[in-house]
Amino acid sequence: MKQRDKMEGFWNSKRSQEEMVGFGLIIIIVAVIILVFLSLSVKQNGTNIESYEVESFLQATIYYTTSCETYSGFLNIEELIKGCEKENVCLNGKSNCQVLNETLKDISKESWNVKQGGFVKGYELKVNSGQQELITISEGNKTQSSKGSLQALPENIKITMDVFY
């Protein structure tokens, strides 16, 4: 009898140990599944949002009066882009494309302060005429998150800007 009780007690404790281990395994499996689910739902792919700030920058830029003088007066950026497409030259001998490139570079540099540890990590400004890429200006690093805008001008000209942060 005593031996039988001992055997029964032994198997009971074995069974309870098995049940505890099983319970622990279930908890661990459920925790792992939930963590995987959470990491998938929280993880964000690169986001690009349309930004009013970038849009206003592009609108202000295209009306900037440049140093390129012609017989009809000083050209703004929009007129300079059209002149660059036609390979026109300013009165001082510089080509429209050259003045456009220099001016857009300076404007972007002053407007978007890209520096180490800063909020803005980089930017890219493109001027396209149809499929042809007229000007591309970039500075800093491209990251997964960006805000951008597009300005469409007559004669199939597009200016796009992406600011990376």
Added chain:
Amino acid sequence: MKNKKSTRALTLVDNLNICPKSKRSQIKIQQMAIMMIVLTIFFVFVALFIITIKLSGTKDKATALEEENAMLLVSKLAESPEFSCGESYGYGLSNCIDLDKVIILKEKNEYNGFWPVSSIEIRKIYPKTSDIECTKNNLDNCNIIKVYSKTTDTITQSTFVSLCRKEKTSNGVENKCDIAKLIVGYETKG
């Protein structure tokens, strides 16, 4: 005698068998109850964790929405007749501020408190010059126009604008536009 003994032994054995079985089932019920309680507590913690993460996202969205509203107010200000270029510059420019209008507006005390903001400032971004406040006499060499300022303890929102003026050249009077930022300050609400 022997039968009585064996019967008594049998009864004892039966009792021993019956007692552990009921004890065993009680223990199993207790085990099940404890497991269910622990599982419930575990899932409650998981739910709390998920809700915390979701709510933190909501707060960011609310902040972004508030920022967007502030940006829209700034852009509305840029389009208001007191600032806007209107048709003076040939065709309707958007986000265009007339420098001459703003310089005169700066001196008009009647407009203090007209807009629901605590400060309005225009800062020329390009071409770059040193920080000099603009007056009627130094418009060519200045870059800061403080239109209105109530307090200094504010949060600010800004938008890019074209800052345009009429300039006399050899070809006559021409439009000259620079790039500036319209900076609007709001009082912090604690």
